[in-house]
Amino acid sequence: MMLLLGLGKIRLLSVSLHPEKIFMDRESLLRLVDSLHRDKEIAKDVVFQGIEAALTTAARKHFKSQRAISIHIDRNTGEIVAMEGEHRIDPSELGRITAQTAKQVIIQKIREAERDVIYEDFISRKGSIVSGTVQRFEGPSIVVNLGKTEGVLQKSEQIADEHYNVGERIRAVVIEVKRMGTRIKISLSRSHPDFVRRLFELEVPEIAEGTIEIKALTREPGHRTKIAVASSDPNVDCVGACVGIRGARIKNIVDELNGEKIDIIRWSDEPESLLPNALKPAEVSGIILSTENRVATIVVPNNQLSLAIGKRGQNVRLASRLTSWDIDIITESEFEERQRSNATEVSEVAEPSKVSSNSIDQTDESSSESIEFNNKEEL
16 A cells, blocks of 8 residues: 655655555555654554554445444554454455555544644744745745745745745744644744844853843844843853854854844843943943833933934834833933023022022022922933
């Protein structure tokens, strides 16, 4: 019997049995089970159970007996024992018709087992990077050959301006695995932040070992990524380890991402240190925090404003996501102007036409409070 297998495309196995001999040729049956076990990574007992169920169903239809029919295959010898009630059926009586009927049932059982194996394999690899080759294009989506099955890289999960050809190698992270009818759908992504996270784990052993921890990561695929890292070992420089000797480690990651810029930031639990780090490569002159609503006003040199904001606000936007703070960037000149404006407002309030000495003391106190309030409000 020639078994036809495959997901989406039916392939022929090397093991072939004539239908009328399926109950007689023990060695061929054992070879068939062993071949399925090795080629498809399906447990032998699952294959035996599938064949037994298929042959039992076919035998019941063939004999049309009221008595229970059961078929058991010896796992070691391949001997088939067929029973009709308490009466043993001669395997030769089953013949060609029964084997032909069982053929399609066996194919279905094996397909189900193969599908379960693939599902369990890839569900355990969810969030991990897999490699494959570009199989074909379905509209804007890329179908990737992953060996046992296929994955789909949808347009929304691709990096902008990346182009691939059929047969080209491609790496992506598995973001979803689910059963859809008779097939398994595996969704891949190259734009997901976890793709960069996994690349760092592959390239930086200290991250995989747990010595260095990725505390936060944010990304605009194809343009820029900011990643904050911290080291649990004071002797290990977290930023230096991620960069590598002469930038070898970070270069491999950037090459995989086709030139996407990556900012590696030293993590700190103190926002006074974390926020300036997050805005790099821009320099920071000062920082004013409003902890109640998590708003940070960052003062930068006049010539650093465009660098701090980034192209189309990209740098400050990513820094805000990375730190979970709302960031307002002003120049040193703007800050000084605000200070002068606040001082002028306070001065005007503190100059009444006629006041007593007691009133002056009271006015000075209220003016001091006004300065503090106005500065907070303005900043």
